[in-house]
Amino acid sequence: MKPINVGLLGIGTVGGGTFTVLKRNAEEISRRAGRPITITVVADKNLELARQVTGGGVRLTEDAFSVAADPEIDIVVELIGGYGVAKELVLKAIENGKHVVTANKALLAVHGNEIFAAAQKKGVMVAFEAAVAGGIPIIKALREGLSANRIDWIAGIINGTTNFILSEMRDKGLSFAEVLKEAQALGYAEADPTFDIEGIDAAHKATIMSAIAFGIPMQFDRAYVEGITRLDASDIVYAEQLGYRIKLLGIARRRERGVELRVHPTLIPARRLIANVEGAMNAVLVQGDAVGATLYYGKGAGAEPTASAVIADLVDVTRLHTSDPEHRVPHLAFQPDQVRDVPVLPIEDVITSYYLRMRVDDKPGVLADITRILADSDISIEALLQKEAAEGESQTDIIMLTHQTVERNANAAIARIEALPVVSGKVTKLRMESL
Numbered sequence: 001m002k003p004i005n006v007g008l009l010g011i012g013t014v015g016g017g018t019f020t021v022l023k024r025n026a027e028e029i030s031r032r033a034g035r036p037i038t039i040t041v042v043a044d045k046n047l048e049l050a051r052q053v054t055g056g057g058v059r060l061t062e063d064a065f066s067v068a069a070d071p072e073i074d075i076v077v078e079l080i081g082g083y084g085v086a087k088e089l090v091l092k093a094i095e096n097g098k099h100v101v102t103a104n105k106a107l108l109a110v111h112g113n114e115i116f117a118a119a120q121k122k123g124v125m126v127a128f129e130a131a132v133a134g135g136i137p138i139i140k141a142l143r144e145g146l147s148a149n150r151i152d153w154i155a156g157i158i159n160g161t162t163n164f165i166l167s168e169m170r171d172k173g174l175s176f177a178e179v180l181k182e183a184q185a186l187g188y189a190e191a192d193p194t195f196d197i198e199g200i201d202a203a204h205k206a207t208i209m210s211a212i213a214f215g216i217p218m219q220f221d222r223a224y225v226e227g228i229t230r231l232d233a234s235d236i237v238y239a240e241q242l243g244y245r246i247k248l249l250g251i252a253r254r255r256e257r258g259v260e261l262r263v264h265p266t267l268i269p270a271r272r273l274i275a276n277v278e279g280a281m282n283a284v285l286v287q288g289d290a291v292g293a294t295l296y297y298g299k300g301a302g303a304e305p306t307a308s309a310v311i312a313d314l315v316d317v318t319r320l321h322t323s324d325p326e327h328r329v330p331h332l333a334f335q336p337d338q339v340r341d342v343p344v345l346p347i348e349d350v351i352t353s354y355y356l357r358m359r360v361d362d363k364p365g366v367l368a369d370i371t372r373i374l375a376d377s378d379i380s381i382e383a384l385l386q387k388e389a390a391e392g393e394s395q396t397d398i399i400m401l402t403h404q405t406v407e408r409n410a411n412a413a414i415a416r417i418e419a420l421p422v423v424s425g426k427v428t429k430l431r432m433e434s435l
C-alpha cells in the first residue's frame with residue numbers, strides 16, 4: 001500500500017528518537033497502521049546533525065516552511081518547540097490541509113484554542129499525545145478510555161526534570177545546579193530550563209489535561225504556577241520526618257464555582273504510590289466518578305519514550321486520515337460546541353491542607369499563641385513537630401500540618417502568626433494533598 005508521507009520538523013532529542021524508532025520498528029508499525037509511515041523530508045536548522053541522525057537517504061532542508069507547504073506531505077510532525085516559529089508552522093500546515101503531530105505543550109497550552117479551531121475548520125487532525133507525560137498514553141486515556149466518567153480531579157508528576165532533581169538531591173545529596181545539568185545532558189529539560197524548574201512546563205501540561213477532562217477552554221494564563229527553586233532543603237527533611245514526600249504536582253480539580261488549576265511543590269503521604277515515583281518518571285492520578293482512581297506511570301521525558309507517543313499519534317492519524325472528520329474523537333474530548341466557559345479559580349479560593357514552618361523564640365506560651373490564631377480561624381492541626389533549639393540558640397522551628405481550609409483563610413492566619421513578636425521572618429507555607 002502507498003506509504004503515508006511525513007515531514008519531520010526538528011531532529012533534536014525527540015525528533016531524533018522519532019526517526020530512530022520509526023526506522024527500527026518500521027515493519028511492526030506498518031502492520032498496525034495498515035501502510036508504511038515514511039519520513040520523506042526532515043527540516044532542521046542544523047543540517048549536519050540531521051545528516052548524522054538520518055544517515056542519508058532522506059531529503060533534508062533548512063526551510064521548515066517548505067515542508068508545511070509540500071503537496072507530497074500528508075502529516076507534519078512539529079518537534080521544534082516554543083510558541084514562535086512552531087505556531088506559524090503548525091498553522092501553515094493546517095491551512096495547507098495537512099495533519100499535524102506535535103509534542104509541543106507550550107504551544108498548545110498557550111495557543112491551543114486557536115490551533116484546534118483552525119484544525120476543526122479545515123477537517124484535519126492535530127495529535128499531541130507526546131505533549132503530556134511523554135510516553136504515557138494519558139491523552140488517550142482521558143479522551144477515550146475514561147469517556148464514561150465525570151472526572152473530578154487529576155494530580156500528576158508531569159515534569160521529569162524537576163522530579164529527577166528532587167529525587168537526586170534527596171537520595172544522593174547532590175546540589176540543585178549539578179542535577180539540573182545532568183537532566184539537561186540526558187535530554188529531559190526544555191530548551192529554556194526555567195520552564196521546568198519554575199513549574200511552567202508542568203502548568204502547560206496541566207492546562208491541556210484540564211481542558212480534556214472538564215470540557216473547558218485552555219486557560220494557561222489563569223493557572224497558579226510555583227516551581228521548585230524556592231524549596232528549602234530543610235522542608236524536604238521535615239516532611240520526611242512527618243511521613244510525607246514533596247513532589248512538584250500539577251493539579252486540576254473540579255469545584256462548584258470553577259476549576260482549580262495549579263502547579264506547586266506538594267506534600268504527599270509517603271505511603272502513596274505516587275509519592276514513590278522517582279527520577280525522571282512521571283505519574284498521573286485521575287479520579288473519575290465511575291471508575292474511581294486510576295494511575296498512569298511511565299517515562300515522561302527523553303528521546304525514545306517521547307518518540308513512542310509521537311509515533312502512536314502517527315499510527316492513529318494514518319488509520320483515520322480518510323475518515324469523516326465528524327466521526328473522529330474531538331481534539332479535546334468534548335464536541336467543540338459543548339465546551340463550557342468554566343473559570344479557573346484564583347489561588348485564594350483553592351481548598352487544601354498546609355504544611356507551615358515557622359522560626360520562633362524558644363520560650364513557654366509561644367505554641368499556645370500560634371494554635372490560638374489557628375483555632376480562631378477554624379483551622380485544625382493534624383500534626384505538629386517542635387524541634388529542640390540547637391545548643392546556644394534561643395530560637396527553634398515549629399512545623400504544623402493543618403486540615404483543609406480555603407487558601408484565603410490560611411493566608412490571613414499566617415499573616416497574624418507572622419505579626420507575633422515571638423515569630424521571626426516569614427512562615428513557610430507548602431500545600432498538602434492526601435490523594
Ligand SMILES: NC(=O)C1=CN([C@@H]2O[C@H](COP(=O)(O)OP(=O)(O)OC[C@H]3O[C@@H](n4cnc5c(N)ncnc54)[C@H](OP(=O)(O)O)[C@@H]3O)[C@@H](O)[C@H]2O)C=CC1
Pocket residue numbers: 009010011012013014015043044045046049062064078079080081082085103104105106130131134187188189190191300301302303306
Ligand atoms: N525532550 C523531551 O524529553 C521532551 C520534549 N518535548 C517537546 O518536544 C519538542 C522538541 O523538544 P526537544 O527534541 O527536546 O528539543 P531539541 O532542542 O532537542 O530539538 C529541537 C530541534 O529543532 C531545531 N530547530 C529549531 N528551530 C528550527 C527551525 N526554525 N527550523 C527547523 N529546525 C529548527 C533545533 O535546532 P537547533 O538546536 O540548532 O536550534 C533542534 O535540532 C518541544 O516542544 C518539547 O517541549 C515533549 C516531551 C518530552
Ligand SMILES: N[C@@H](CC=O)C(=O)O
Pocket residue numbers: 131133134158159160161162188189190196201300301302
Ligand atoms: N522538560 C520536560 C520534557 C517532557 O515533557 C520534562 O522534564 O518533563
Ligand code: NA
Pocket residue numbers: 129130131132133134135136137138139309
Ligand atoms: Na503522553
